Amino acid sequence: MSQKIVLIDGHSILNRAFYGLPDLTNSEGLHTNAVYGFLTILFKILEEETPEYLTVAFDVHAPTFRHEMYAEYKGTRKPMAEELRQQVPVMKEVLKAMGIKTIECAGLEADDLIGTLSACCEKEGMEVSVISGDRDLLQLATDHVKIRIPKTRQGRTEVEDYYAADVKERYQVTPSEFIDLKALMGDSSDNIPGVPGIGEKTAAKIIVKYHSIENAHAHADELKPPRAANAMKEHWDLAVMSKELATINVNAEFPYELAEAKLENIYTEEAYAWFQKLQFKNLLSRFDVKAPSNKIEDSFHEIRNRKEAEAVFEKADGAACIGACIFKNKEEVLPLFADQAQIGGIGISFSKEDHYCIRTGPDLQISWLLEQLSRVAAGAERFAIFDLKSQLDNLKIQKKENCFDVTVAAYLLNPLKSNYDYEDVAREQLGLVIEEKSEEYVKVCYEAYTAFAASRILLDKLKETGMEELFTKIEMPLVFALYHMEKNGVRVNSDALKEYGDQLAVHIQALEKEIYEEAGETFNINSPKQLGVILFEKMQIPGGKKTKTGYSTAADVLEKLAPDHPIVSKILEYRQYAKLKSTYADGLAAYIGPDGRIHGKFNQTITATGRISSTEPNLQNIPVRTELGRMIRKVFVPEEGYVFVDADYSQIELRVLAHCSGDAHLIEAYREARDIHRITASQVFHVPFADVTDQQRRNAKAVNFGIVYGISSFGLSQDLSITRKEAAKYIDDYFQTYPGIKTFLDHAVQHAKDQGYAVTLFGRRRPVPELSSSNFMQRSFGERVAMNSPIQGTAADIIKIAMIGVDRRLKEEGLKSRLVLQVHDELLIEAEQTEVETVKEILRQEMEQAASLDVPLEIDMHTGDNWYEAK
Known part of the structure; x- marks a missing residue:
């Protein structure tokens, strides 16, 4: 039985996969859809073909191409998308890790390599399967060389197969004649010009009758229709060039050893590590290997008795850093916000050699374990743990200032990710790939060790990026303010x-x-x-x-x-x-809980801009646009003897814009405490302040807030139901009125392009990878993000500072009143009736003094017996 070799056109399949699948990125922001699609096609082909040999050929993207003499024409080739380009070297590394032979050669394109190999292997009596998305390779089809063209649609891969007879049936020409067919009809995907005026059907009729472009040219006067005859005569040079472009070199010279292409086990430990890094979790089941063992596991210990546990805590006393986790009983290691009876134990790590999983047992009560963990945590310079807020029910935190939430730190350094679990942080910060099939105690030790080891690295990175103070003065105190708000809940x-x-x-x-x-x-x-x-x-x-x-x-x-x-x-x-x-x-x-209150969750590691989000339920999305929608607020009521006090920042984002831009006109308007929208309308529409109509004010308001969000003339035209030309003039007039804003926004976009991120007044960074996208819509979105993030992010930082201050003051002054809700720029306090005036003063002081800007921060404040009245 003949042996078989599979030859894959690397760039072609990557390209098909890239455009056939939606964009994917791993936790490090690396685009992965082309690599993932390539691998799924590869696995499908290998399962169907079961070959003995496999080789993947790549183009060398250098000045020398297969047809150098036509470089000027080839120069029109569309450049590779940056999101695809970055995946090519990754693909090669993955194939190397899988032990799959790859080839590339300067001066030769991949189809030349494949054409030569297919001809040589066929001569050696082998069956050949060529995998490519390029139909040029159909010219290689024979009775023993099969061309397979994959198509990826909606995540599913279908493959068209062509032997020589199939090419003849589909195109009415032989594989060798297919070259001439392409020379006439052209191929825009491969920059083969063809002959203008001759389409696929006419080209096929000509080649079926005359078999080659040379013979057809010799009988040009006989060609039908007449325009084809004229085109053949007039553009003969293009036909000749197109044929040379379409012809694959099957006699190229390059080094190649067939033995190196022998297909062995591709599911190696190195490949497993790559699949983990790329987060192809649904492909990991193909492997029957473990991740490369980590030496750190040698110092993992499982403790099950009181005496050994006491020794561990005694050793941990005075440690500079304590890393910890708390895990559920007989379940996956997960952050816990539940009854202590469900806790199976703790993980603790405090030196290079000390990493322990301490389980509950007959003489190891969870209450004692948590007391000991709280005690040693208080004595450390840094107590590191993932998702601290979810553990505050279980821990008695004595020193808030030494707490280090690893999740929050990782979020600040890359706010675009969807999760920040210990496996991701271990991989990104410590270079560790954690085996999913590890025993539970090993996973517990890993989580504690990752918190311990990564916290130092994360802290250094926060310092390097100028976000240490943002972390220590805003984000970490916010953990406790949010916890208090969740525990308080809001009565319904x-x-x-x-x-x-x-x-x-x-x-x-x-x-x-x-x-x-x-x-x-x-x-x-x-x-x-x-x-x-x-x-x-x-x-x-x-x-x-x-x-x-x-x-x-x-x-x-x-x-x-x-x-x-x-x-x-x-x-x-x-x-x-x-x-x-x-x-x-x-x-x-x-x-609604048994206490008649809703205890929602408030998240600080979800949004890229730094804004707090609300889930289970989303109380920040309570309707405000319609009266019936606003009525829902009536069902939120304070406890007996309490009233609601609601404080809302007035136009905080516009005020931040005024400060950041330094625009003298906008700053003056706010300092004079005048109607900012009416002033804008007066200046933009060139009418006296007193003569501004309500409609002009509404339009100016739309422009004011639209500018903050980087609105386009199209977006403004939709909002105001005006023409795009009118909207563009509104925006132009606005920028003439406030020139400092235009300068600021332009600088913000340029900074993001140069540095790769936007930054707030408090140093918060928001990466803007969209600015380097090859897609115009993505780049436009990136520009809007670059303009808006410094404004929205700064406003988010300010409300966080205010929340922290209000929560702290309520507790320091021993008040019964409590913070129950934060909705964007609004804080809702459930105030005990005798404390209302004190609460109002605290809100005024902490909110208006949360930041020092060139314009005053102002709040609107109301009281009521329900949220509707207070708003």
Whole structure:
């Protein structure tokens, strides 16, 4: 039986995978979709072919190409996307780790290498399978050389197979004639010009009849249609050049040893480490190996008795740094925010040799373990742990200033990641690949060791990047303020919530009836497909946008139609009520605890800008745009004997913009405490201040806030329902009015391009990788991020400073009042009635003095018996 070799066109398959799969990045920000797609195609091919030999050929992207004489024409080749370019060397390293032979040779392209190898291997009696996305290689097909062309669609890979007979059937020409076919019809994907005016069908008829472009040219006067004859005569030079470009060299000379291509076990330890690094977790099951063993595991110890545990804690006394974790009983090692009965023990690490997993047992009570951990933590210079907030129920923190939340530190250094677990930090900061199949005690030791060892590295990096003070003075104190807020929770009147839901249900039913009457039939209003048919086919409403799945019924489409079509207006209203009922009226009820309060989670490592986010439930997304939406705030009520005090920063982002830009006109307007939107309208629209209309003020307000978010003329035109030209003039006039802002925004974008990140007044960095993207839309998004991040990030830092100050003052002054909610620029205090004036003064002082800007920080403050009244 003949042996088989598989030859893969490396760049071609990487390119197909890159454009066939959505963008993927690992935790280090490395793009990985092309590598992942290449590997899935590789595994599919190997499973189907089971070859004895395998080689991957790559192009050498140097000045010398296969057809150097046509370099000027080839120079029109579209440059490789940067996100793909960075994956090429990674792909080569992964293949090397898998023991797969790769070849490349200056002066030769990959298809020359593959063409020569396929011809040589066929002569040696081997079966050859060539894998490429380039149809030029169909010219290599024979009875023993199969060309396989993969296609990746929606994550699925399909492969077209061509032997010589298949090429003939598909294109009506032989493989050797396929070169001439390409010479006539061209191939834009490979920059083969072809002959203008001759398409694929005409080219095929010509080559079927004359078999070569030379013979066709000799019979040019006979070619049909006449324009093909004229094209052949007029552009013969292009035809000749195209044929040479399309012809693969099957007699190239380059060093190659077949024995080196022998396919052995590709699932090596080195490959496993790469798959871990790239975070291809669903491919790891293919490996029957462990990650390369780490020497540090030799110093991991499992403790199960009191005497040994006492010795560990005695040894840990006075350690400079304590790394720790707390783990659940008989479950995965996870951060815990639950009853102590579920705790299985702790992990502790405090020197290069001391890393322990201490389990609970008959003589090892969890309460004693946590007491001992709290005690040694207080004596250390640095107590390092992942996700400290989730552990504060279990620990008695005596010295907040020595606590080091590893999760928060890792987040500050790279706020674009989705998680910051100990495996990621171990890999990124310590170069450790942790085996997923490790015993539980090993994982516990790793988490504690990673906290211990990585905290020093992270702290050094925070110093290098100028974020140490941001970490120690803002983010770490914030951990405790958020914890207190979560524990306090906010009280909800469940009866009022049910009544609110019932009112919404009545509105929804009434709207359903009206919509059905106008449509003339009942249908599923929540089905975009059915709704599209009703609106754009049955009712013939103009403006429908047909997509592959039907008509678009997105909000932006319907909002344009609503003024002229009552049914559309009612559908938008229906959607609004349905959202309010499902998300708030029904959704919030599920989160009310036994104490009648909602204890939501507030996260500080989610957003890239530094803003706090809220989950379980999202209390920061309570509606504010409509009166019915705002009514939901009435169900949030204080405890008996308390009232709500709500304080909200006034235009904080615009004030930050004024300070950062140093624009004299904007700073003066704020110092004079005048209506900033009316002043802007007066100056932008060139009318006296007193004559500014309400509409002009609204437009100026949209421009003011739009500028903060890097709005484009298109975006502003959509917001104000004006032409793009009018919007562009608004923006131009705005920048003429406030020239300092234009200068600041331009500098912000240039800084982000030069440094790779935007930065706030407090040193917070937001990486902006989009600015180096080959995609115009991505780059445009990156520019908006570069403009907005310094503003939004600084505002987020200021509200955090205010929260920390307010929470601290309430506790230092022994008040019963408590901080219960933070919503963007707003703080909500549940104030004991006799403490209201004290609380107001604390809010005023801590919020208005949170930062020293060139313009005053001002707050709006109200009280009420529910959140609606207080707002």
